Amino acid sequence: MSLQVTAMVLKVFFPSCCSSADSGILIGRWISEQNSAVVLAVVHFPFIPVQVKQYLGEVQRVTKVSVSVLGSWSNSKQEKEESLSEFLEDLGTIFCHEPWIQISKEGDSKFWSCSILQKHSKNPQEEEIILVYYDQRKVMLSHLHPPLDTAGQRAEDASKLSAIFDTVARSQVLFMTDRYDEGPIKLTHWQSDGVEASIIVELLKQASVPACMLLTFLLSLLSGICRSRVLKFWPLSFLWSKLSTCEQLGHRLQHLQVISSNKKAQNQNQLMRKANIFVSLLIDVALGILLMSWLYRKNRIGQLADTLIPVADHVAEELQDLLQWLMGAPAGLKMNRALDQVLGRFFLYHIHLWISYIHLLSPFIEMILWYVGLSACLGLTVALCILSDIVALLTFHIYCFYVYGARLYCLKIYGLSSLWRLFRGKKWNVLRQRVDSCSYDLDQLFIGTLLFTILLFLLPTTALYYLVFTLLRLLVVIVQGIIHLVVDLIDSLPLYSLILRLCRSYRLAGESLSSAPAALQAFCIMCLILVHWVTPELRMQWG
Amino acid sequence: MAEQRRFLSAAGVPIALRRRQHSASCRELAVRGPRLQLRSLSAVTSAVWLAAYGLFALSENSMVLSAAIFITLIGLIIYLHFVKIDQESLLVIGSLGIQVTSSYASGKESTTFIEMAQVKDVVINEAIHMQKVIYYLCILLQDPEDPQGVSEVVPLFQSSKPRLDCLIEVYKSCQEILEQRKTVPQSNEIK
Numbered sequence: 001m002s003l004q005v006t007a008m009v010l011k012v013f014f015p016s017c018c019s020s021a022d023s024g025i026l027i028g029r030w031i032s033e034q035n036s037a038v039v040l041a042v043v044h045f046p047f048i049p050v051q052v053k054q055y056l057g058e059v060q061r062v063t064k065v066s067v068s069v070l071g072s073w074s075n076s077k078q079e080k081e082e083s084l085s086e087f088l089e090d091l092g093t094i095f096c097h098e099p100w101i102q103i104s105k106e107g108d109s110k111f112w113s114c115s116i117l118q119k120h121s122k123n124p125q126e127e128e129i130i131l132v133y134y135d136q137r138k139v140m141l142s143h144l145h146p147p148l149d150t151a152g153q154r155a156e157d158a159s160k161l162s163a164i165f166d167t168v169a170r171s172q173v174l175f176m177t178d179r180y181d182e183g184p185i186k187l188t189h190w191q192s193d194g195v196e197a198s199i200i201v202e203l204l205k206q207a208s209v210p211a212c213m214l215l216t217f218l219l220s221l222l223s224g225i226c227r228s229r230v231l232k233f234w235p236l237s238f239l240w241s242k243l244s245t246c247e248q249l250g251h252r253l254q255h256l257q258v259i260s261s262n263k264k265a266q267n268q269n270q271l272m273r274k275a276n277i278f279v280s281l282l283i284d285v286a287l288g289i290l291l292m293s294w295l296y297r298k299n300r301i302g303q304l305a306d307t308l309i310p311v312a313d314h315v316a317e318e319l320q321d322l323l324q325w326l327m328g329a330p331a332g333l334k335m336n337r338a339l340d341q342v343l344g345r346f347f348l349y350h351i352h353l354w355i356s357y358i359h360l361l362s363p364f365i366e367m368i369l370w371y372v373g374l375s376a377c378l379g380l381t382v383a384l385c386i387l388s389d390i391v392a393l394l395t396f397h398i399y400c401f402y403v404y405g406a407r408l409y410c411l412k413i414y415g416l417s418s419l420w421r422l423f424r425g426k427k428w429n430v431l432r433q434r435v436d437s438c439s440y441d442l443d444q445l446f447i448g449t450l451l452f453t454i455l456l457f458l459l460p461t462t463a464l465y466y467l468v469f470t471l472l473r474l475l476v477v478i479v480q481g482i483i484h485l486v487v488d489l490i491d492s493l494p495l496y497s498l499i500l501r502l503c504r505s506y507r508l509a510g511e512s513l514s515s516a517p518a519a520l521q522a523f524c525i526m527c528l529i530l531v532h533w534v535t536p537e538l539r540m541q542w543g
Numbered sequence: 544m545a546e547q548r549r550f551l552s553a554a555g556v557p558i559a560l561r562r563r564q565h566s567a568s569c570r571e572l573a574v575r576g577p578r579l580q581l582r583s584l585s586a587v588t589s590a591v592w593l594a595a596y597g598l599f600a601l602s603e604n605s606m607v608l609s610a611a612i613f614i615t616l617i618g619l620i621i622y623l624h625f626v627k628i629d630q631e632s633l634l635v636i637g638s639l640g641i642q643v644t645s646s647y648a649s650g651k652e653s654t655t656f657i658e659m660a661q662v663k664d665v666v667i668n669e670a671i672h673m674q675k676v677i678y679y680l681c682i683l684l685q686d687p688e689d690p691q692g693v694s695e696v697v698p699l700f701q702s703s704k705p706r707l708d709c710l711i712e713v714y715k716s717c718q719e720i721l722e723q724r725k726t727v728p729q730s731n732e733i734k
Contacts, residue, residue, distance in 0.1 A: 009568055009638045035638075128568060130639060161640075163657055 009128045010116060012101060013164055015136040018042045023074040023084070025091060026101065028255040029065055029167045034160050037070050037101060038167045040174055041189040049094050051184045065170050092117055103131075124235075136190035139168045140175070141504075144522030188352040191361070193407065215260035222253065245385040250377065255281060255318060275496040284379035284490055291383055301373055305366035312394060314357045316351050319397075323347050326468065335461045343465055347401055354397040381487045388483040395476045402473035409466040409532035412455055419452035550709040553677045562716060563695070567636030568718050568723060575630045577681050579623070579648060583611045591615050624649040628702040633713065641682060643699060655697075656671045659724065661685050663693060664685050665696060665717045678707045 013028075013036065014252040043052060052069065059067050072088040085104075092100040100117040116276050142165065175191045177183060240246045247268035255277045257286045295301060329335070376383035392399075421427060422445070427438035438450070545563040553559050554686055563571045597613030627648040634642040640658040647653075663683040670679055680699045686692035705713075 011639060128566060130569070130636060132639070158659055 009035065009130055010099070010101075011130045011132060011134045012103070012114065013038045013134050014103070015039060015041075015190065016133045016137055017190045017192075018073070018188050019133075021073070021075060023072075023076065023088075024188070025095070026054075026070045026103070026217050027052075027067055027170075027187075028070050029067055030070060030097070031163055032169075034163070035152065036164070038068060038164050039090050040067065040168065040171050041187045041192075042073050043069075044186040044188065047185060052095075055185050059171070059174055062173050067171065069095035069097055069175070071097070071103065074102075074104040076104070077107055082211065090115065090534050134164075134168075136168060137177075139165055140190075191248075212260045212262060215256065216262070219253065219257055219260060219341055223257075226250075226253075243389050244484065245382060246383040247383055249378070251491065252281070252381070272494070272497055276494040278500075279490065279496040280493065281379070283495060284381055285377070287380035288376045288378060288383055288540055291380060292373065295373050295376070301370050302366055303422065308365055309358065309362050310367075313355065315395075316355050316358075316397075319351055320348060323351075330464065333460065333464065335464070336458055339458055340460050343461070347404075350397060350400065381490050384483050384487050388480050388487075391476065391479055398469070398472050398476055401469045404464075405466040405469040409462050412459060412462050416452065416455050416459070419448050419455065422448040423452055546710075547714070548578060549693070551706055553672075553675065553704040553706055558705060558709070560709050562712070568720055569635070570573055571634045572713050572716055573630055573632035574700050574703045574705055574709070574713075576628065578629070579627060584619075589617055614723060620649075623647065624651055631703055633699060633701050633717070634718045635717055637723050643697070645702070657682060657684065657697065662721070665709070665714065665721060667714055668696075672704075677704060678710055680710050681702070 011034070018039070018041070022044050024042040024044040025047075026039045027041055027043055028037060030037050042207065045331050056067050056069070059065075074084060074086065074088060078282075088102060098118065101114070103112060103114045105112045112131070114131055116127055116129065174187070176195060177187060177192075178183075178195050179192050180188065180194070182304055259274055259278055259281070295304075323344050326335075327340050372386055373383075375386065418428065422440060423433060425437060425440065426435050428434075429436040545561060547559055547561045549557060549559050559575045561573045561575065563573075565571065583729040591611055591614065595607050597598040599605065599607045615717050623660070624647060629648050630644075630646045632644045632646075634644070636642075638659055640656055641662060643655045643657070645653050659685050665680065665682050667678055668681055669676055679701070682699065683693045684695040684697065688693035700710075700713075
């Protein structure tokens with residue numbers, strides 16, 4: 001089969017920083033599958049061709065990018081010189097490259113001329129040339145790289161432009177020499193006026209290694225203490241599992257371990273994850289210290305402690321009123337007087353115990369609050385978790401009431417269902433896990449029916465107590481739920497990716513910001529769930 | 544070479560189509576909508592301020608007037624920067640890709656670039672929009688797994704909504720360039 005040579009369009013990607021450079025030769029990469037040339041830099045006169053070839057060979061070895069001389073660039077301030085153009089054509093014979101690209105710009109003219117020299121083509125045709133300007137810095141920094149670790153067939157489907165981005169990104173070594181370096185080769189590229197670096201970034205990089213080591217050592221000590229046998233005994237381990245503060249502290253410890261590990265991030269995802277955790281920790285601690293400075297000013301802790309006892313008293317009074325209401329004729333329903341009185345008196349005694357306990361603790365509350373407030377410097381999330389735990393502890397009696405009411409109701413329902421089966425002459429077969437018919441004795445039937453009737457008529461009373469205490473418990477759970485929602489939000493929002501997207505979106509060009517939209521979606525869903533939780537409670541208040 | 548023709552949009556508003564041919568394989572097509580009219584701007588502003596003055600007369604609170612001024616200003620800025628699209632253009636470069644640009648009245652430009660390898664075809668489709676059936680031009684993107692499948696449909700000229708006669712002009716220009724890539728084999732391999 002013969003070669004099909006047709007008028008294929010030639011694409012030349014030219015860096016915008018080289019448009020004002022002096023005459024020289026163009027070096028870069030020729031991608032033959034796409035018929036495109038990516039110009040990376042301009043090498044100025046005078047140069048020795050052997051040294052240029054050596055330099056290119058070194059760059060090729062280091063970056064694994066096939067860099068070669070692509071053509072010539074002439075930027076003449078005066079009229080076009082004939083000798084210069086011949087000289088540039090002769091260069092094409094020294095650095096043999098097919099095709100030899102010649103770009104020239106005259107004086108202040110806006111128009112450039114771009115031509116191709118094809119020496120070995122059989123039928124030379126007029127090829128159309130497309131010149132694309134690109135901003136080298138942004139192309140290098142944007143992470144539009146083809147996936148290197150997928151199977152071979154996928155690499156062909158990868159977008160063609162990503163090969164261009166990849167070429168520029170991998171030639172970072174080429175951009176490290178600037179014009180102040182004493183070398184045989186003088187290049188012009190985006191960093192040729194001086195390599196870009198930030199003192200702060202360099203200092204941070206130097207300081208980060210010993211800081212990481214110190215942090216790792218401290219963290220290993222801490223985790224050793226946490227894992228010791230002393231803390232695993234039954235009452236303590238139960239307590240740790242119930243307190244959300246300990247859970248949050250453990251979570252943060254894990255995060256710190258991820259950041260302070262000595263291994264560099266393998267790929268982009270891990271790097272972003274580390275950066276997100278770091279920014280989240282920083283913001284957390286900053287907000288916590290802000291909260292602490294606000295709390296400890298003007299004796300706010302004392303004010304808080306002073307209002308705590310009256311609030312607890314007020315809640316207890318409200319509960320007592322509620323129980324008195326239930327013991328009477330709540331909402332016009334007629335309750336069983338005896339059971340009502342028993343349950344009501346039982347719960348009232350409970351509240352009385354609780355109030356005396358709170359009053360016992362009242363002189364120490366301010367001191368406890370003061371010391372606990374100090375832990376806010378570990379982060380706003382820790383402070384919020386402590387708040388949630390304090391709410392749980394203060395409403396412990398509501399939790400107890402809920403448990404009693406639920407147990408009673410549960411027993412009653414089980415009893416009722418089993419006696420209902422007896423009433424109909426059936427029995428629950430545990431082996432076969434189904435309902436079987438059974439013949440009972442007369443005395444069994446008699447007692448069973450009696451008990452069934454008693455339980456049935458006592459049902460409204462227990463059900464009402466159960467309903468009221470479940471709603472109260474739901475209220476407390478909602479408050480705790482909101483606090484935990486905020487804590488989870490601070491923990492998991494990828495702030496670094498979001499800020500990067502807003503400020504320097506080219507750095508996240510090809511990447512799927514899969515974490516950020518997912519986090520935002522999760523946030524919206526959580527808000528919706530919250531609204532659905534809260535509205536029944538609000539309706540209850542208004543109704 | 545550039546030429547400009549006047550057409551009507553789907554809503555009856557006059558729009559202008561400008562075609563420029565930069566080279567044999569590069570075309571630029573721009574649809575320009577009407578500018579913000581002074582009379583509609585004054586009508587909206589007067590309506591808002593009359594309503595604010597009525598509220599002020601009822602409530603005797605001067606904050607209503609300052610709030611109305613703020614709302615008008617901020618509303619105008621938001622409208623110019625995020626809503627009002629002046630010009631939508633399509634730049635087709637054979638063998639490189641298609642670039643779709645929307646320029647807003649405040650000068651903001653939002654650009655999308657689609658590589659030629661991902662473009663399957665440019666077609667005119669029908670759609671039901673509110674109570675009308677309108678024609679729109681769209682780019683069909685290739686599904687990487689299935690060579691016959693379409694992975695995505697990118698509609699063009701969504702805010703100016705030109706009618707069929709304008710769309711046919713744009714369609715013909717695009718197809719001239721897209722056909723070139725079919726007659727040119729993708730590489731110079733020796734088979």
